[in-house]
Amino acid sequence: MLRQDFIYPEGIYLDGNSLGLTSHASVQAIGRRLQEWQEQAVNGWESWFGLAETLSPTLADLMGARPEEVIATGSITMNLHALLATFYQPTAQKKHLVATALDFPSDLYALQSWAERHDAELRLIPSRDGYTLNDEDIAAAFQEDVALVLLPTVLYASGQLLDIQKYALLAQQKNIVLGVDAAHSAGSVPHHLHAWGVDFAVWCSYKYLNAGPGAPGGLFVHEKHFDRLPGLRGWWGHQKASTFEMRSYFTPEHGAGAYQISTPSILALAGLEGALEAFRKVGIEEIRARSLELTTHFMKLLDEHTPELRVVTPREVHRRGGHVSVQHPQARLLSLALREKGIVPDFRAPDILRMAPVALYNTEEELQQTVQVLRELLDTRSYMAFEQKSTRVV
Numbered sequence: 001m002l003r004q005d006f007i008y009p010e011g012i013y014l015d016g017n018s019l020g021l022t023s024h025a026s027v028q029a030i031g032r033r034l035q036e037w038q039e040q041a042v043n044g045w046e047s048w049f050g051l052a053e054t055l056s057p058t059l060a061d062l063m064g065a066r067p068e069e070v071i072a073t074g075s076i077t078m079n080l081h082a083l084l085a086t087f088y089q090p091t092a093q094k095k096h097l098v099a100t101a102l103d104f105p106s107d108l109y110a111l112q113s114w115a116e117r118h119d120a121e122l123r124l125i126p127s128r129d130g131y132t133l134n135d136e137d138i139a140a141a142f143q144e145d146v147a148l149v150l151l152p153t154v155l156y157a158s159g160q161l162l163d164i165q166k167y168a169l170l171a172q173q174k175n176i177v178l179g180v181d182a183a184h185s186a187g188s189v190p191h192h193l194h195a196w197g198v199d200f201a202v203w204c205s206y207k208y209l210n211a212g213p214g215a216p217g218g219l220f221v222h223e224k225h226f227d228r229l230p231g232l233r234g235w236w237g238h239q240k241a242s243t244f245e246m247r248s249y250f251t252p253e254h255g256a257g258a259y260q261i262s263t264p265s266i267l268a269l270a271g272l273e274g275a276l277e278a279f280r281k282v283g284i285e286e287i288r289a290r291s292l293e294l295t296t297h298f299m300k301l302l303d304e305h306t307p308e309l310r311v312v313t314p315r316e317v318h319r320r321g322g323h324v325s326v327q328h329p330q331a332r333l334l335s336l337a338l339r340e341k342g343i344v345p346d347f348r349a350p351d352i353l354r355m356a357p358v359a360l361y362n363t364e365e366e367l368q369q370t371v372q373v374l375r376e377l378l379d380t381r382s383y384m385a386f387e388q389k390s391t392r393v394v
């Protein structure tokens, strides 16, 4: 869709669900901010001070929120801690936490630390097949003694998309706080966080949002909670108009901005500033339509040509996100062999090969070539040559 707007590396890049590609706009925005630093030094803060807030209208469109309900800040795990410090208010009758057995580990580590503090259980919604979650199992976890449920929008390994609208309603009926980790849907799938009534959400911007490695993430706080004080406070969340009055007491900025804590990295924020231009050119609905076209095509090719790779991503369009995952006992070696041939997927333990045809820059031809190379690798078993290779990134 906008391939020319990106700096496309050599080969075929199918790992935009882990680290999105550099856009020319990001390079320019970072260059601009760097120049401001060189030329203006501390005076640069005149334009940097409210930089995160200037990104909120575009982020709000992507997340289905009001601009004051979102802010670019922090990272997923840090934001999750900050939001748990605010929203996890256990009582004797209602104190347990719920997540899923298929969550990204960092979310579970964060939740475990809060469960320990309050002598509560962290209950994990089980998976029947090890890759996906069942609707009834999720619903069954919304028990009376649960204070807070955290759900992923899209499961990081299998790519299953959950019906967040349905669980937000259930959470409201049961008086349970619902938080959402939108790492694998932000920039790939439309959201309606406000209309659904989700209490809070976190996401990163280094995946489908293409903002750069370690770029600031984002968070959403529903406006119905704007009367709460953030559980973790810092001067960056103070009412902007009076920050430099240097008061000894905290007055929150209106909305999600109050959840910022520290001085942001302006150069990292500039990566996001530039990256969001693509999402102003092409709306998220259009991106989703193109993404589904690519993933549908890819799954068809995989079914036809490499049946020994079992697609574990749900087939129904309303149940899958932006990447396609296949299961194979030698998925790790296949991932290494593909990389050696100039095709970049990724591997998730124990046996998942994950590939994301990104709507903004991947093409059908690349998917055809990938499946052809996979077929050759499976026929020749040449991937076995990588058995002894140890790498951190596979």
Ligand SMILES: Cc1ncc(COP(=O)(O)O)c(C=O)c1O
Pocket (backbone or CB within 6 Å): 075, 076, 077, 078, 104, 106, 107, 152, 156, 181, 183, 184, 204, 217
């Ligand atoms: C679903 C999910 N949650 C959480 C994280 C952790 O993110 P961070 O390092 O920004 O805290 C990741 C990282 O890839 C992720 O994929």
